Amino acid sequence: MKKTLLKNAKLVNEGHIVESDVLIKGDTIEKIVADISDEHAETIDLKGDFLLPGIIDDQVHFRQPGLTHKGDIASESRAAVAGGITSYMEQPNTNPQTVTIERLEEKFATAAKTSYANYSFLFGGTNDNLEEIKRLDKNACSGIKLFLGSSTGNMLVDDDAVIEKIFSNTEMVISAHCEDEDTIRKNLATYKERYGDDIPVKYHAIIRSEEACYLSSSKAIRLAKKTGARLHVFHLSTGKETDLFRNDIPLKEKKITAEVCIHHLWFSEVDYEEKGTLIKWNPAVKTASDRAQLWEALLDDRIDIVATDHAPHTLEEKQNPYTKAPSGGPLVQHALPAMLEKHHQGKISLERIVEKMCHNPALLFDVEKRGFIREGYFADLVQVTTDAAWTVKKENILYKCGWSPFEGASFNSKVMRTFVNGHLAYDNGILSQERNAKRLTFER
Known part of the structure; x- marks a missing residue:
């Protein structure tokens, strides 16, 4: 050996x-x-x-099956490995969606043949697949994913009775995308009336607003407390939401946890002018004050994990007018260098980077024998x-889509x-x- x-x-x-x-x-x-x-x-x-221990990224979209012109398990896992990410948990909003056990096992079979990094998948909850969720073994995959606000893939779960039943019928971690759809629709209608499809992207953070995020995340947390569910809120984007989470107990004792993503720690609304739709994400990049509060919550342990929400689209797709430009961007290759840059700036220690990107994902999802350097x-x-020192350039970008929101950054x-x-x-x-x-x- x-x-x-x-x-x-x-x-x-x-x-x-x-x-x-x-x-x-x-x-x-x-x-x-x-x-x-x-x-x-x-x-x-x-x-x-x-x-460092290999990074465990609990939220990536590698686009296979069905969307492989944007990326695939092979291409994006190679980029992840180049960025120090050795394990990932991929999301269910592919085509077809990962909302049956059969589809889940098909993904595992594909990854077994093509992935360069260790892999698991989240199983998607919908308005009508509760029986499949009940059949799912608690060790079958990394957890359940619920889109409580619409995003890429049209997997919105908007039936409150169904959501409560899902919360009540699984022991697995339920990871949730939290944005209130009614609020977003009303805001979007206002700006479409004013601008048509070509809404200036700077209004993205107003359309997908603080209110939309807080209404949804606070509602999910109330339901988790009522049902005893194990809830993990993905990609916090507002300072207001951070007060919904606790830091007075150890991670393993928490029933309700949260993560923040690289782009919400790095960018703010002022960057829309330069980056445009390249930094259009759901939830939206918001204010510098929100960013500062996210950092504060990360460092005082109200936020437990740093992830990427890696979600590649082609440049051609991203360059569409606002309403047709998809949300998301590629990040796995540059997430660790970006966090290390914040270490250089005195924002966070190396030990804390490892805690938030390696140890805590392993602990939160009960990953076996990973996330730590141990015999x-x-x-x-x-x-x-x-x-x-190095600079992100087109020639050293490994994503299949060929671009990065960090292009030009040193x-x-x-x-x-x-x-x-x-x-x-x-x-x-x-x-x-x-x-x-x-x-x-x-x-x-």
């Missing part, structure tokens, strides 16, 4: 930075101590670079240097190597053609 010895690493793990070597045997971390010697191991000298855990590891940190289950999947700009990904398993 192949052995790989990583020498002279600075491990960022479980709240500490420790100088150590790491011995990998097969797909597993065998030993973590200073100054390991093993003549049978292939040795890689990290030369004092930081070694006996799978060897999902990321080597990063914090002293390698970062001071860089992913050097990514190991997936002990396999060197990315090595300083070179992606391995071999796949060693596994289906995520859970301890529930």
Whole structure:
């Protein structure tokens, strides 16, 4: 069985930075101590670079099946690995939608053949598939996804009785996209009357407003408290919503949790002028004040996870007039460098980045033997240097859609190597053609 010895690493793990070597045997971390010697191991000298657990991204849209002109499991998982993401949880709003057990297993079969990163999928809830949800084993996949506000894929769940039944009939984590559809429709009608289809994109944050977000997320939380459901609110975008969440108990004891995405931590409404529909997301990028409050809630533990909501579209699609330009953008390759840039700016420590992007997703979704650098855990590891300036350019973008909202941005940190289950999947700009990904398993 192949052995790989990583020498002279600075491990960022479980709240500490420790100088150590790491011995990998097969797909597993065998030993973590200073100054390991093993003549049978292939040795890689990290030369004092930081070694992180592989990032677990709990929210990506890889567009397969049915939307593969935008991206597919192979292309987007390769970009993810280049960005230090070793495990992902993909969303159900594909074509066909992942709303039956048969469709779920088809996705797993596709990923087993094509994915470069470890994989699981969320099972989509609809107004009429409660019986399928009841049949779903709690360890079958990462959880249930409910669109309580419409987004790409037309999976809106808007029957309150159905929502309550779903909340009452599963032990799995229910991840929710929370925006109030009636509020959005009324706002959109107002601006369409004024501008037609070519609404200036700066009004996106007013159309998909703070009120729309808060009404929906607060309603979902009330229902979760009533039913005892395990609710995880995806991609918070407003400061007002952050007060709905607790930070006075450990993550494993929380029944209601939240995440924030890279774009809501990085961009604000002033960026619409330059970026236009390239930063059109649902929920919308909002004010600088909202962004500041999201950071505050992330750092005081009201928000538990940082994710990407990676959702590629072609440039041609994004360049349509406002009402026809889809929401979403590609982020998996640049999420970790963006967070590391915030570390350079003094906004967040390396230890906290690892907590929010590696440890907490593993804990929240009960992922088995991933998210930490521990002996006996799978060897999902990321080597990063914090002293390698580079710029995002078209020629180094790996997304199938060929663009990034970060194009032109300069970062001071860089992913050097990514190991997936002990396999060197990315090595300083070179992606391995071999796949060693596994289906995520859970301890529930």
